[in-house]
């Protein structure tokens with residue numbers, strides 16, 4: 001049977017099969033990155049992995065994503081994956097056995113890959129961490145639901161926890177998609193236009209300059225004159241200064257973390273830029 005591919009929403013065998021529900025891979029033998037996602041909701045990923053630049057990256061074989069359905073690893077009659085918490089309290093907790101079996105299967109598909117558990121209790125995901133992950137060969141993303149997962153799975157199987165923000169979601173899947181998209185953009189060939197990366201927000205702890213496109217006047221607001229001057233050096237300096245100014249205004253925490261350099265101070269004080 002031909003491997004399922006992008007554009008094909010597959011249910012390769014019964015949904016509870018102990019194999020990836022969908023294997024998103026195409027063409028190339030050498031991949032830059034291999035991600036295995038352990039989730040109770042593999043279908044959530046299907047449109048996400050098919051569309052836009054993410055879909056194109058998969059299509060070109062820049063990244064391979066396998067989706068493992070945690071419920072496939074439940075070995076009880078009703079395919080239950082959750083149970084009441086010991087000690088009482090609201091909600092349900094994900095049972096350890098289906099999780100550990102699912103992780104073991106993920107490790108077989110992607111040997112040597114660390115297991116990252118999406119959790120509001122982990123350190124916040126940063127561009128720096130995204131860069132580190134994008135340099136790895138593979139990663140297993142474990143997604144919780146309900147009140148979370150049995151602590152013993154974290155103790156035995158999880159290498160790191162990652163939070164995508166100081167708020168609580170129903171599940172880790174949106175976090176996994178955030179990681180998938182953020183790392184894919186950084187992979188060689190993961191972005192249509194490589195130049196886009198170098199000046200982007202968060203690069204070197206600074207936000208990107210404001211962007212404008214046609215028309216030159218929109219609802220009475222004009223595009224800054226310098227941008228239509230055709231003077232590349234002036235444009236570059238103006239953009240740097242604007243990026244700095246908006247970092248100071250919108251994200252003073254970044255300035256505290258990465259203080260202004262003498263050259264940046266000079267740029268800020270330059271009345272002609």
Ligand code: SAM
Nearest residue numbers: 118119120144147148163164168169170171172
């Ligand atoms: N009771 C848990 C606690 O207070 O830490 C929260 C459980 S949450 C409702 C269910 C699942 O959503 C978690 O197991 C985790 O996988 C995911 N999740 C929720 N918020 C998240 C966040 N900010 N970042 C990453 N994953 C998150």
